Amino acid sequence: MNAEDLDGRLTIITGKKETGKSHLAKILITSLAEYGAKVIALDINGEYIGLSMRVDGALSDVADKHIVLTPGENFRVSMEDAGLTTILDILRYILNTPATSLREFIRLWGLVKRINGRVTLRGLIDAVGRAQLHESVRDALMNRLLSLEATRFFDDENPIKLDSTINSVKEGGIFVVNLSKISSHGRRIVVEYLLSKLSTLLRDGLIDPLFLLAEEAHLYLRETYWDDLITRMRHIGIFPILVTNQPDTIPETIYRQADNIFLFNFTNESDLNYISKTARIDSDTVKLIAKALPPRHCLMIGKMVNDLPIVVKVREMPLKMLGETRLVFGLRS
Known part of the structure; x- marks a missing residue:
């Protein structure tokens, strides 16, 4: 073919x-x-x-x-490289963030950008901790941002x-x-x-x-x-x-x-x-x-x-093939 x-x-x-x-x-x-x-x-x-x-x-x-x-x-990637739209999709579709919390997140993203000149994950976490938010909104955002941090996928210093x-x-x-x-x-x-x-x-x-x-x-x-x-x-x-x-x-x-x-x-x-x-x-x-x-x-x-x-x-390949099922008795002759 x-x-x-x-x-x-x-x-x-x-x-x-x-x-x-x-x-x-x-x-x-x-x-x-x-x-x-x-x-x-x-x-x-x-x-x-x-x-x-x-x-x-x-x-x-x-x-x-x-x-x-x-x-x-x-x-590893930076938050700004990911962008607000992608981060919102992650929060909404993967981490199931409530709509009220998402609206506050959009506001905080803009606030961090204006104050710090750039948006970082640590900057967002600090902003959530300091901002005047309803306790349920603060908890929702803080838990999810800490989840993003725990993946170690977001790195604003060495992306x-x-x-x-x-x-x-x-x-x-x-x-x-x-x-x-x-x-x-x-x-x-x-x-x-x-x-x-x-x-x-x-x-x-x-x-x-x-x-x-x-x-x-x-x-x-x-x-x-x-x-x-x-x-x-x-x-x-x-x-x-x-x-x-x-x-x-x-x-x-x-x-x-x-x-x-x-x-x-x-x-x-x-x-x-x-x-x-x-x-x-x-x-x-x-x-x-x-x-x-x-x-x-x-x-x-x-x-x-x-x-x-x-x-x-399907022809054979001379390449190293990983992913084959490992068997309990696979090493026995």
């Missing part, structure tokens, strides 16, 4: 566990990077952090294109600039956002910032269009972002590759807009029903093929094969 078949498209990779979905995803993003594309990979299991190494211990062909960003370590990081790699790049070390709500905070910031950078022409690989996105993507990701964000230059072993966690409307589907083995009837009714070919045919697929084989459906479904075997 051609790399252009994924460009500007919505691609979905799905199948039950241990059939080869992540393996295929790694082949796709490393190949795209080698062809000059840039890929943001949201990595919740630490599966993509080893792509710079081969299995023999040598550096891989994408080693100079592979950057791992770990929130709270080498990936990175996302556009500089992305543009530091000239000819293709894989930017792995390592979400494996942070809490579930911390993941959602980072992704909220990331999608908002990428949208702004693309609209302003500060970065080139890119691919966004998201495994099990329902674990960190708020529901209202699904249609936004597929419509508005795709229009400005974010092209999603969604990977899941739970097909019903992706809204049916998203499947209907999918340009390409890589379907691995499924034996569960409800999963097969969900997938087959959104495919562009006969649903009974999809079910029969999917049930019979051996590991590391998938059914390719969509524009990449001109709507003529093809079963393919």
Whole structure:
């Protein structure tokens, strides 16, 4: 298949566990990077952090294109870089801040900006502590700001600039956002910032269009972002590759807009029903093929094969593969 078949498209990779979905995803993003594309990979299991190494211990062909960003370590951002709109979305959708408290937060943001010349997380915490607020509003804001501080993702003294990081790699790049070390709500905070910031950078022409690989996105993507990701964000230059072993966690409307589907083995009837009714070919045919697929084989459906479904075997890779299931008896011969 051609790399252009994924460009500007919505691609979905799905199948039950241990059939080869992540393996295929790694082949796709490393190949795209080698062809000059840039890929943001949201990595919740630490599966993509080893792509710079081969299995023999040598550096891989994408080693100079592979950057791992770990929130709270080498990936920290300032409050002003995030901006008021993104912070409000985090407070509203992720931390469930009441509307009354949000209105006070907007006022305090402006107050801190006027007094200090810039907005910092510590400045906001101090302002909440000093301001004349109803006790319930003060508690609501203070608890949530301290939650943001606890993530260690916000650093007003030594932040990175996302556009500089992305543009530091000239000819293709894989930017792995390592979400494996942070809490579930911390993941959602980072992704909220990331999608908002990428949208702004693309609209302003500060970065080139890119691919966004998201495994099990329902674990960190708020529901209202699904249609936004597929419509508005795709229009400005974010092209999603969604990977899941739970097909019903992706809204049916998203499947209907999918340009390409890589379907691995499924034996569960409800999963097969969900997938087959959104495919562009006969649903009974999809079910029969999917049930019979051996590991590391998938059914390719969509524009990449001109709507003529093809079963393919996924090739091996010499790269260091992390993320395989660790077994109790895995070391026994």
